[in-house]
Amino acid sequence: MGAASLAAPAMAAHAQTFPAKPIRLLVAFPAGGPTDITMRALADNAGKVLGQPVIVENKPGAGGTLPAQALQSSAPDGYTVAQIPLGVFRLPYTTKINWDPVKDITYVLNVTGYAFGLVVPADSPLKTWTHFVAWAKANPGKLSYGSTGTLTSPHLTMELIAQQLGLELLHVPFKGSADLMQAILGGQIMAAADSTGFAPQVEAGKLRVLNTWGAERLAKFPNAPTLKELGLDLVQNSPFGIGAPKGTPPAVVRRLHDAFKQAMEQDSYRAALARYDMVPMYMGTVAYLKFAQETFARERALVERLGLAKPL
Incomplete structure (x- = not known):
């Protein structure tokens, strides 16, 4: 009890002075892609709100789960935070890990969250979704499509x-959108789910x-039908946010929350999102934890359904 009573004032003092140095923000996808561009904004x-720089560090690969894994060995002091894509909630069902x-x-x-769709080269003979499906049925296992990684939302939805x-x-995984776009423009794959x-x-x-995956058509691509319009009962959007290591002091979490919430409300961030038909999608600390709990259960069903x- 004596140790605990000494620790409490120390933690409070730390929270009051936080941050006293730059903060690392680990991003799950490569530099130059939509996640990187919007997260840098x-x-x-x-950083302007906190009075210390927030430095983006890209950690692509492993289906977008490396930042969350890095949190497991990071100090719970608020100086390392990470993007948490949906793929994080699938990890225990697809590989052996020693953390929850x-x-x-x-x-x-x-x-925020991603808007998704399927694209082909402008000169592709697969001019519509009907052509895509017909070619795939006539050529089993030969229609190649790329995604932003194995077990990411684009891969699982396809x-x-x-x-x-x-x-x-034929699924071909990449580390992120930037690599995926290079591959499809270079003719290495026939389509890209992104x-x-x-x-x-x-x-x-x-x-x-060829199609988009939200509940409604995207304003930027009004001629592209949704999956539901094409007769598939699927809607895929993929919220993501920011997490910190387990045990981060509540006052530090609150400071981070308030700063990033203010950052979300700035015109520069909204403009960066708009480039990719993304919008701010705010969930506070309590709501985001509840979302994590519900998503964790739902993703297990999806992974099992797909075999x-x-x-383990």
Whole structure:
């Protein structure tokens, strides 16, 4: 009890002076992609609020789960925070880990979510979704599509689509949108399932959107049908936010939450999101933890339905 009573004032003093040095924000995808670009805008705004720089550090690979894994060995002092994509909640069902995605992360706030779709090169003979499905059925296992990584939302959604339609597709994983766009523009794959990181290439006339995956058509691509319009009962959006190590003091979490919430409300961040048909999607600390708990349960059902769960 004596040690605890001594620790409490020390933690309070730390929270009052936080931050006294730069903060690292670990981002799950490579530099130059939509996640990196939007998170850098958010980090710049948050740094101005906090009075210390928020430095983005890219940790791509492993389906977007490396930042969350890095939190497990980071000090719970608020100086290391991480992007938490949905893939984090699938980890225990697909690989062996010694930590819990819900209990071993402090959920600070949710900031936005991805809009997704499927694109092909502008000169592709697969001009519509009907052409895509027909070619895939006529050529089992030969229609190649890329995603932002194995067990990411684009990969799993395409596998659900293939399952519903009886298609056999060839999946090619990449580390993120930037690499994926290079591959499809270079002719290495026939299609790309991605967040709307493809928007600049579509607007430049290099790619064509076959469908989008939200509940409604995207304002930027009004001619692209949703999956539901194409007869598939699927809606995929993928909220993500910021987490800190387990045990981060509540006062520090509150400071981080307030700073990033202010950062979300700035025009520069909203403009960065708008480039990719993304919008601010705020969840506070309590709501974000509840979302994590519910998503963790839901993702298990999805992985098992697709037969991708690994025996542990």
